[in-house]
Amino acid sequence: MLHLGLGSFHRAHQAVYLHQLQQTGDRRWALAGGNIRPDMAETIEALIAQQGAYTLETVTPQGERSYTRITSIQTVVRHDPMLSGLIRLGADANTRIISFTVTEAGYYLDAKDKLDLNFADLQADLDALKSGKPGSTIYGALTAILKARMQANAGPVTLLNCDNLRHNGDRSRSGLLQFLELLGDAELLAWVMAHTSSPNAMVDRITPRPTAEVRTRVLAATGIDDAAALMGESFIQWVIEDHFIAGRPAWETVGVEMVESVxxxxxxxxxxxxxxxxxxxxxxxxxxxxxxxxxxxxxxxxxxxxxxxxxxxxxxxxxxxxxxxxxxxxxxxxxxxxxxxxxxxxxxxxxxxxxxxxxxxxxxxxxxxxxxxxxxxxxxxxxxxxxxxxxxxxxxxxxxxxxxxxxxxxxxxxxxxxxxxxxxxxxxxxxxxxxxxxxxxxxxxxxxxxxxxxxxxxxxxx
Structure with a gap:
């Protein structure tokens, strides 16, 4: 799995489920990840220094704290303006799922699920892609990755949302297809329609922005000075429509609800x-x-x-x-x-x-x-x-x-x-x-x- 957006939520949620699966002995899947914008540079560097590992502190409503070393992220990609590391991984035939965490507003969809071209970011990405650069929106990044994948004949891939957009798979797919139409790349548009799926998913775990106090508590509890430590509540939930075009981890064995409709x-x-x-x-x-x-x-x-x-x-x-x-x-x-x-x-x-x-x-x-x-x-x-x-x-x-x-x-x-x-x-x-x-x-x-x-x-x- 390649994940776009190595923020706190991903590392307290999807990465945790895959870690739990690996702990059962099922190591057929691993995570790679990076950011499509040059943010969180210190956290990314800390993760690289720690070979992708980090400590998650969870807290119950009664105040009980526990600590887990999460080791499911095996490749951390440093940001570069051409997104070369992410594109290389996304075009690898061994990558079967490309997942992403984006804020609701980051999809640029209006009330009728049409791309809102009043946003300068969208137009800038369309212009960038026409000149051979990937851009900085989720659509620009996915377009660059999927084009490289098509050209490499690397096979089908599932596009998996891990965020709060309602009907997130359907709507982000609609936004991506509209973006490709605006780009005028008919070949890539046809390839994406035939070689990708976009299941809807519901995610839930409250994950505040990490503070220095989290790092201090982790050090006291575990003896590890972890610059990428984070915390979240003990509650966790993930419900996913079981529509994967190129296989998926056996998430249902670690508590993920695989359903027909989310x-x-x-x-x-x-x-x-x-x-x-x-x-x-x-x-x-x-x-x-x-x-x-x-x-x-x-x-x-x-x-x-x-x-x-x-x-x-x-x-x-x-x-x-x-x-x-x-x-x-x-x-x-x-x-x-x-x-x-x-x-x-x-x-x-x-x-x-x-x-x-x-x-x-x-x-x-x-x-x-x-x-x-x-x-x-x-x-x-x-x-x-x-x-x-x-x-x-x-x-x-x-x-x-x-x-x-x-x-x-x-x-x-x-x-x-x-x-x-x-x-x-x-x-x-x-x-x-x-x-x-x-x-x-x-x-x-x-x-x-x-x-x-x-x-x-x-x-x-x-």
Missing amino acids: QAYEEAKIRLLNATHSCIAWAGTLVGYTYIHEGTLDAQIRQFAFDYVTNDVIPVLDTPEHPCPLNLPTYRDVVLDRFGNPAIADTNQRVAMDGFSKIPGFIAPTFRERLARNESIDSVAMLPALFLAYLQRWHAGQISYTYQDQAMDPAVAHAICESADPVAAFCADLPLWGNLANDPRLLSAMRAAFARVQQFIQGRNA
């Missing part, structure tokens, strides 16, 4: 976990908290999250016509317990990012389904109302950290906040709401929710 698991995770996570991060920031567990353990913020899931999400995800394979009330409670784990020390800064892609991806579908059934949207409306209040703080320069949002046009966001009626301007934004933009039912619910958010903030400042 949709029900994916929807539950995105709406009960991801959207709730953002709710807590936005609300927590508004009242001065730094960490997710602080907001989760705040009774009022926890109630916002609980009501959102209980009142508006569970009724649309578990119906007599389409029963959910998961026990959603139990899943909700497990999620809130996980978020309340103080040992994770997950920051609001990390979780609050990318609101302009999270609202259309994680939150707007619940609005659509509730409205289609003529049901209340009062509880779900609290989430975008919290984000609007958060955005106003950002606009005023009153967020204590740097807010990152790949999908946000800062000029548009500032204009919403400067509007005479910010709620109406927010509800009119097409990228956020699609066909719900300017819907009077959305506007009415948002006005009521925004008033509740203002009361919440004022009550804390009283």
Whole structure:
């Protein structure tokens, strides 16, 4: 397996499952990996110095810590602008899976899953590839790798998403095929359609950015001074559609759920976990908290999250016509317990990012389904109302950290906040709401929710 994006999540999740498989004696598969952008240089160098090995600290909600030396990454690729190391590995016939971890915004897809060419990165990659360079987006990197693979006659390969994009295999494949059409490479487009598969997958493990304290604890517990040490929660889950074109590891022997369709698991995770996570991060920031567990353990913020899931999400995800394979009330409670784990020390800064892609991806579908059934949207409306209040703080320069949002046009966001009626301007934004933009039912619910958010903030400042 070649993995693009050797960030903390990959190393606390996919690499762990393969490590566990290897520990059973099944060593038929190994990982290679690197980054398509020149980031995380210190971590990459540390991994190279440690032959790909590193220590993972996991923590239960009760504060129990354990330490595992992960050794499944056998090749670490140093970044170079031509991505030569990644291309060489991707074109090797022994590479049967190319996996990647990308933020939702990193796919550059609009509400209709069309590539949004307003992003300069996409156009730059198309221009770069036409001049023989690989570019820096996931599409540019995959195009360069797959073209080399086609030319080497190296055989079929599975493209496997390991991230939070809904319907990630289907949608990233659509984005890649659109990218190849724009590039005008008909031969590669036909080859990719015939020689790759793109299973959908759902991944889950809270993995904060590593801190110096993690390295210190690892040294104290193991005697290893590990510059690539990281930590995550004890909970871990991976659900994958079993559609692999060139073989796969026997992941099911180490707890991965191999299924025909991942949709029900994916929807539950995105709406009960991801959207709730953002709710807590936005609300927590508004009242001065730094960490997710602080907001989760705040009774009022926890109630916002609980009501959102209980009142508006569970009724649309578990119906007599389409029963959910998961026990959603139990899943909700497990999620809130996980978020309340103080040992994770997950920051609001990390979780609050990318609101302009999270609202259309994680939150707007619940609005659509509730409205289609003529049901209340009062509880779900609290989430975008919290984000609007958060955005106003950002606009005023009153967020204590740097807010990152790949999908946000800062000029548009500032204009919403400067509007005479910010709620109406927010509800009119097409990228956020699609066909719900300017819907009077959305506007009415948002006005009521925004008033509740203002009361919440004022009550804390009283």
